Amino acid sequence: MEEEEYGTEYEGGEGGEQYTSMQGDGAPASAQGGSLFRSEEMALCQLFLQSEAAYGCVSELGELGLVQFRDLNPETNAFQRKFVNEVRRCDEMERKLRFLEKEIKKDGIPMMETGEPPEAPQPREMIDLEATFEKLENELREVNQNAEALKKNFLELTELKHILRKTQQFFDEQESLEQGGPGGQHQQLIQDEGGAGGGLQLGFVAGVILRERLPAFEKMLWRACRGNVFLRVAEIEDPLEDPHTGDEVLKSVFVIFFQGEQLKSRVKKICEGFRATLYPCPDQATDRREMAVGVMQRLEDLNTVLGQTNDHRHRVLAAAAKNIKVWFIKVRKIKAIYHTLNFFNLDTSQKCLIAECWIPRLDMEAIQLALRRGTESSGSTIAPILNEMQTTESPPTFFRTNKFTNAFQALINAYGVASYREMNPAVYTIITFPFLFAVMFGDAGHGTIAFLFAFWCIVKEKQLIARNSDNEIWNYFFSGRYLIALMGIFSIYTGLIYNDVFSKSLNLFGSSWQVNMDLKDIIREKAVMLDPALRQGHNVSGYHGTPYPFGVDPVWQISINKIVFLNSFKMKISVILGVIHMLFGIFISFLNNKYFQKSANIICEFIPQILFLSFMFGYMALLMFHKWTAFVAGGFDKDPLTTERCAPSILITFINMVLMNDNEKDSPECEEYMYAGQWGIQRLLLIIAVSCIPWMLFAKPFVQKREAASKPDQPFDFSEVMILQGIHTIEYALGTISHTASYLRLWALSLAHAQLSEVLWVMVLRKGLQMSHWAGGIFLFVIFAAWASLTVGILCLMEGLSAFLHTLRLHWVEFQSKFYSGQGYLFQPFSFDTILKQAENSD
């Protein structure tokens, strides 16, 4: 990866921020390192192209993929545009290629993959391509026709062969009847009916019918001939090939015996109706035998001819298979170019095409170069002209993402595409998203699994992309591989902080707590209480003075008040993180307003907003830090005011502050307040925070009203502005409370995750560890499999998904609502890459 630094120079923007661009596969070829902090500056340009050079220029721009053309004739019908004939010719070529492709696939010939996609061919090459395809298609159709005729012949002969073979036994039976063989019952019947004693001559027809039609056929025969025909059926075991469609079909041989001409014509009509094919079948056994020999002979001949035809077909297709992918790309490129040219206007002299397009400012040079190349390749002497136009239209939003930033940008775009040049939350999301996820998913073991999966995806990236899977679920995971990797790494970190590895703790540095008791006492007691106050000496149970250097002390893992301890910690952390996250969001709104020079918004919205949040919940977060540092078990230097007994509940303190109640002492030796002057400061903060609400509500509408008064020609509806501002204010004030509470989901999900993984350990894996002997080994083997699959399935996948969605919500709702408008539309440049990819996916 190549690194390059790019200092942003927005007037008054975040001048000091530096940006590291990582150029990967996803970035367009000429990316010069735009900034991700804001979408790129775009220019609406008018492009004058000489008619002869237009094709070449557009082709070069398509390779570059950095220009979005606007349709200048939206009113014109598709078929009234200038290059509709060319587009149609391309459609026709595509149809031929699809036909070829279908035939190639039918024969199972592998199609050669293209290495480098070929450039768009010159327009004059189109005729050659057309001729080639035409020739191929005709040749193939001819071969197919021949093959079909041969196959039809072959099918008929095969059917005849089967008829001769199968009917043999029917006739044998008949003969045995006529000769008065055994089976007296049959004989009896015939004699009774005919009375002529074996002299009864039955007519018959033999044929072949599709097996699924047989029941209806039989019923119809019975009904139409009133039961006066005799049908014998035998199945043809091997499926036969339908010469027209090439499908394999199952058929049956039948022979119908009847008497009289009238019945014969009726039977034949029915056969015709049911598409049964009738074959001549001689009366005499010897004739049949002779015919069978003849048929076999002809079948053999046909087989050789068929083989030759197939060889020929195979040769034609194999030759086509080598080039078909390249042809597809060429045709699609030509079509895309003409389709784009149809967007252009002709100038009055008809010598020049006029296009309008959005261009990223940074790529102006690359585009000029591409245009020059296009002009040269088409042999034109007049250089194209690129003029910037003035417009009031909002330009498209363009971020140059790479394979790493892509997933993060996609998360943001899923909510709404950033308005032009507004701050892009995706940049911060790269860190905050995995971090907030990890707060909920905090388990080093599960984090490792997630990371290893993502790491494998990243290492095998090239092969996996080449596999081009169309499995949606897999593609979701794969496209988020960098995101998952970061989430995994962060989860390992938070897991170590929580000291949770598959719900077990690591005792890496030695616990700071020690138990100094007799074995007897330990066995007798169900639980032992360790005094958190600092004790010196070797023979005491309790806290040792130096805290565990990193994360939560492993001793908590086996304590019965583990959850109580961790809840207090995680709850506070959640609120602190939430307040920081939201304050940051409001700060970004400041950057936005500053960039767009909306100083009224800064004074009327940003300042009261940040005051409101920081004086209420920001202050509460500060109190938490104060509580952590000012109170300790046993008190600092035995000062009774700093003992755990005097540490007040932050929640109660905060509620009292808002309701303006006085604090009460926790116990007689304590004081009401945590620090001197707390009462006064809290009143002051509250008054300022509450006064922020009318500030937010009224300031901006009145500023706007004054501005509107100076411009009387523009319509201004004060009540509408007021209502809108009222909605914003209510949303913000209530949102501050509900959003802060919303961050408690960090704690809730983290608790749920830890508990669930503990349950899984206790209820499943521990059972496997309790059995001794060799049987225990086998049992553990089975139990481990169950535990492992539940860990991956429930804890990593389901819990991971749930934590992911909660993180997404925290970003979309709690964070982005503070500054993000998301009203933009995406920049969709004319790019061959995208067009070819789309075409391939739709196949």
Place this chain on the structure above:
Amino acid sequence: MKEMMYYNINDGYPESIVRGYRRSLLTSSQYGTLTQSETLDDIKLQLSATDYGNFLQNEPPPLTTGVIADRLTERLVSEFNYLRRNSVDPLSKFLEYVTYQYFIDNVILLISGTLHERDPADLLHKAHPLGVFESMPALSVASNVQELYNIVLVETPLADYFRGCLTGHDLDEMNIEVIRNTLHKAYLEDFYDFCVNDLGGTTGVVMKELLEFEADRRIINITINSFGTELSKEDRLRLYPRCGKLSRESPAKLSAMNDIDAVKAVCDNYGEYQHLFRDMNRSERTLEDRFFEQEVRLNLLSFHQQFHYGIYYSWLKLKEQEIRNIVWISECIQQQQKERISDFVPTL
């Protein structure tokens, strides 16, 4: 209330599909661009911008109206069959009823085709795919009405409808026409009974309107077509479906319709049929077109109601009209008759 609570249990999915299908009917602006086409290839290009998408993309040139019509019908059939596969009783029964009209048309097509000694394979190709049944190929075996019933139709759902025709003897031109109308009459009455009495509810209300119109159209058409034929008054009365609005008129009044003015006089009593005969001589619209227009209007109305099956019937009718329109436009282009290209009945 009951309909509202239970409708979506079984019929929610097909309803959403059929309402989606209805949204994809061509709009007037799409018709507008279609009529500006110069060649059939233009039509193909235009249709590819509609919901039809690339349904003609694998057709080798030259494109003909026949191919377009075939593909359009294929599309209709596959959509209808999708609905059928996703329906359960009573909707499946309802949809089956809808297909009987194609049944009847196919039977008549094959009989008259056989009478004129047409190629059976060709006839089968022409039969509407929604009305194909198993024993259909054997229709050509029958040489009189009795046989037709005993051999072919006795096991089909049409058997009941056919009993009314058993009196006829030979299969000649006139008799076939009578058989066709008797079958349609019996079918309409049966379908009407099924919708209004068995299904009832909103379906009954909506379908009553639609089927009454269908019946009245038959009555008027039979009457007008019978002028100057051997068909007696009594026979004519017997062919009238009994479920139309006009059928409530007295038989005397109905049989008195001897010329077009008499028909007009009867129809003038009905607000919705008055316009059918207005300015008959001056305007270029034929009676058939006027009926189609009225039908489209009625069918569009049924989409305004919720929780009923009429939308399936209506969608099918509208789609058929759309296919007729596209084929008409294509024909006009193919035959260079562009001055008449706008004489179709828009479906929206």
